Amino acid sequence: MPTIEEPSLRVAHLDADAFYVSIELNRHPELRGKPVVVSGSGPRAVVTTASYEARRYGVGSAIPASQARRLCPHAVFLPPDFATYREVSARMMGIVRAHVQRVEVVGLDEAYLDLAGLLSPRAAMRRLLIDIRRATGLTCSVGIGPNKLVAKVASDAEKPAGFVVLDREQACARFAGSPPGLIPGIGPKTAARLSALGLSTLAAVATAPEQMLIERFGPRQGPDLRRRARFESGAEVGAARKVVSESRERTFDRDLHDERELRDALARMAGELCESLSAHQRHGRTIGIKVRLDDFTTVTRARTLPEPTADAATVTEVALGLLADYAPPRPVRLLGVRVAGLARAGEPGQPAVSRGASGAHELAAPAPDAGQLALPV
Numbered sequence: 001m002p003t004i005e006e007p008s009l010r011v012a013h014l015d016a017d018a019f020y021v022s023i024e025l026n027r028h029p030e031l032r033g034k035p036v037v038v039s040g041s042g043p044r045a046v047v048t049t050a051s052y053e054a055r056r057y058g059v060g061s062a063i064p065a066s067q068a069r070r071l072c073p074h075a076v077f078l079p080p081d082f083a084t085y086r087e088v089s090a091r092m093m094g095i096v097r098a099h100v101q102r103v104e105v106v107g108l109d110e111a112y113l114d115l116a117g118l119l120s121p122r123a124a125m126r127r128l129l130i131d132i133r134r135a136t137g138l139t140c141s142v143g144i145g146p147n148k149l150v151a152k153v154a155s156d157a158e159k160p161a162g163f164v165v166l167d168r169e170q171a172c173a174r175f176a177g178s179p180p181g182l183i184p185g186i187g188p189k190t191a192a193r194l195s196a197l198g199l200s201t202l203a204a205v206a207t208a209p210e211q212m213l214i215e216r217f218g219p220r221q222g223p224d225l226r227r228r229a230r231f232e233s234g235a236e237v238g239a240a241r242k243v244v245s246e247s248r249e250r251t252f253d254r255d256l257h258d259e260r261e262l263r264d265a266l267a268r269m270a271g272e273l274c275e276s277l278s279a280h281q282r283h284g285r286t287i288g289i290k291v292r293l294d295d296f297t298t299v300t301r302a303r304t305l306p307e308p309t310a311d312a313a314t315v316t317e318v319a320l321g322l323l324a325d326y327a328p329p330r331p332v333r334l335l336g337v338r339v340a341g342l343a344r345a346g347e348p349g350q351p352a353v354s355r356g357a358s359g360a361h362e363l364a365a366p367a368p369d370a371g372q373l374a375l376p377v
């Protein structure tokens with residue numbers, strides 16, 4: 001039977017299963033089948049990820065490690081090793097790119113793939129999964145659909161090792177009774193407002209009168225909610241996103257007020273960051289700091305240099321200068337440093353990302369605490 005191209009299967013979303021834990025299990029095979037949690041050990045550490053065995057006890061990403069220990073005392077707790085996770089991620093994405101031309105990497109373990117033009121998208125994805133498994137030991141879940149929205153929700157629907165293929169109508173039918181928060185872009189606040197209007201399923205939002213949604217959510221968000229609930233999405237799979245910044249951050253076990261302690265911590269992180277940048281032959285023009293105070297006020301400041309750098313002394317000096325200019329008015333809970341506008345050494349620096357372009361800037365909204373473990377960027 002000749003294979004015909006299926007226009008309804010244009011996009012895949014790929015997401016590794018229990019990414020950090022799976023990498024740890026590759027080097028500790030004796031832990032397979034056990035509840036395993038990757039988290040720091042300080043009093044403010046949070047869980048980065050948990051094996052599916054641990055998830056049965058209610059242990060999941062972002063809960064405090066102390067709570068995870070109460071929920072599942074017999075779980076094995078491992079410290080994170082971000083350098084290895086980044087390295088495995090790079091290998092995984094390299095394999096993806098070898099199979100599919102247009103890839104949009106959206107996280108360490110997650111990417112959208114443009115399948116347009118492939119004669120047999122399903123078979124192509126199966127082959128890709130085999131290659132990823134062979135090279136990295138990772139299993140992934142895949143969603144395939146006509147657009148990014150369907151693909152993303154489908155990849156999450158049958159984790160781990162899911163392989164879910166849906167056209168738009170099938171997605172609408174399958175998730176009709178699911179809460180609107182299932183859809184990326186419908187956050188908890190919007191979901192709560194929808195629910196207060198009696199719209200607590202995707203089917204209800206999809207069939208709600210557009211005028212009503214416009215009145216409640218405005219002329220842009222109202223129709224957008226309805227479109228999303230119908231799994232309509234026009235967003236194209238973007239070209240591969242470049243790594244534009246790298247950062248290090250740390251939540252302290254106790255809040256720090258002493259200027260010297262803060263300077264030491266920042267200098268140490270700047271040193272580590274520059275070591276990593278140099279190892280990857282990257283340099284950047286915009287240097288930023290992030291400070292979270294004990295009341296969770298979060299402030300970022302950045303400065304853009306004329307030339308890109310990965311020099312520890314330069315980055316440290318700029319970061320310390322930004323910290324001195326800000327002069328945290330309260331004890332500090334978290335401190336971070338970032339180099340952005342990255343390019344390969346030898347290439348001109350990218351134009352500074354918008355944040356740093358005009359020099360210092362501030363972001364004062366309280367942000368959720370990332371705990372001791374920053375998501376590596």
Ligand code: TTP
Pocket residue numbers: 015016017018019020021047048049050061062108109110159160373374375
């Ligand atoms: P996810 O893909 O969200 O989670 P996962 O791969 O662990 O599990 P699954 O996809 O099977 O549901 O995130 C990828 C990695 O990012 C995860 O292994 C650890 C890290 N991470 C955090 O550090 N903190 C978080 O809050 C989340 C959600 C993820």
Ligand code: MG
Pocket residue numbers: 015016017018019109
């Ligand atoms: Mg994942």
